[in-house]
Amino acid sequence: MVDFTNFDFDEFMGFGDDSNPLLMLIWILPIILFIFYGQRIQLQVTSGEIKKAIKKLDGYRVEARTELIDYVKKNMTPKEDPVKRIDRFLEYFTIMPVDMDPNGIVDKVRHIVRSREDYSRNHVKSLSPDTDDVTLSRVLTLLEIASSLHMIHKIINHMFLTAKKQNNYPLILPLQMILPFIMEEAEAITKAIPAFKQGQPVGDGIGPMVVGKMMLDTKKETVAFETVSSEMDYEGRKLVMLKAEGPGSSVGRPGDAVEILISKDKPDIIIMIDAALKMEGEDSAVTAQGFGAAIGGIGTERFQIEEIASKNKIPIFAIVIKQSVKEAITLMTKDIANQAENVRNQIDEMIKENTEPGQRVLLIGVGNTVGVPQ
Secondary structure: OOOOOOOOOHHHHHHOOOHHHHHHHHHHHHHHHHHHHHHHHHHHHHHHHHHHHHHHHHHHHHHHHHHHHHHHHHHHOOOOOHHHHHHHHHHHOOOOOOOOOOOOHHHHHHHHHHHHHHHHHHHOOOOOOOOOHHHHHHHHHHHHHHHHHHHHHHHHHHHHHHHHHHOOOOHHHHHHHHHHHHHHHHHHHHHHHHHHOOOOHHHHHHHHHHHHHHHOOOOOOOEEEEEEEEEEEOOOEEEEEEEEEOOOOOOOOOOHHHHHHHHHOOOOOOEEEEEEEEOOOOOOOOOEEEEEOOOOOOOOHHHHHHHHHHHOOEEEEEEEEEEOHHHHHEEEEEEHHHHHHHHHHHHHHHHHOOOOOOOOOEEEOOOOOOOOOO
């Protein structure tokens, strides 16, 4: 066993009476350097990583804009060059209403969001008034993708340049922490472009796909904007099916549709089918059952459905198909598509377990219905 009792660290390192000044400098200078310039050094190292990410974001932004312009020129045949108007669309912003008094805030948000949607739809259609609804819906989705990437790039670049301008490392720390999540989402949004351009189903469309298949041989009617419904007899029960109108790129307005359908004939239960984001470590394309309104977005549609269901004391059941952000907005994977039959079987069980013959069921397929007919 080695005895360190009489070990002299100063002598070992050359720090005794005969110490070497160069060795002392080698130890002391880095300490002094990090004490006074540590934050600046960290800022420079972190800045290099963030610059690479911002360059990627800029590439995504430019790619989305180019794809949008090309699609408009090829499919809408505008009478004039659409570039200037598209660039103006990309800079549009939405100011959310004041929420100091939350009373009535949902109606205000719904009004502002729908006003923007109507404005965008009308102005994009003005580029070529003869454009059909399916093409128009795809253009609007591509415009939303390009706008989102444009805004993400602007915000991240602003945060980075502000921190650099002030040589403030603590200010750049939040950006460094959230950047991996931002980049994952931006990459997923960019990879969604081909599916929407070609009108192919995306992962988020699994709900409309299941319900749309059940609606194929039934008589459809439009009950709300870009939202259709149909009825069928099912095991002695009346089954009302609801989804966004396909195969255009739309999520419809299920809140308005549910309100209209319930005012006509109150269902005994509501069943909602939707995609749901999986947690890290969970497998994709796994189904789960639960309770409550399974619908994403900014919350106005969910509030509307919950409000009308609560007033009429209608229970809401949910079936979700779990998937990642990327899977939800890109071309639907085979694993997710294969869950359609499994979900249909779960709907059968849920209806039989929670209703009696003669009762009424409202089945809602929630999600973007691009490439999904009915």
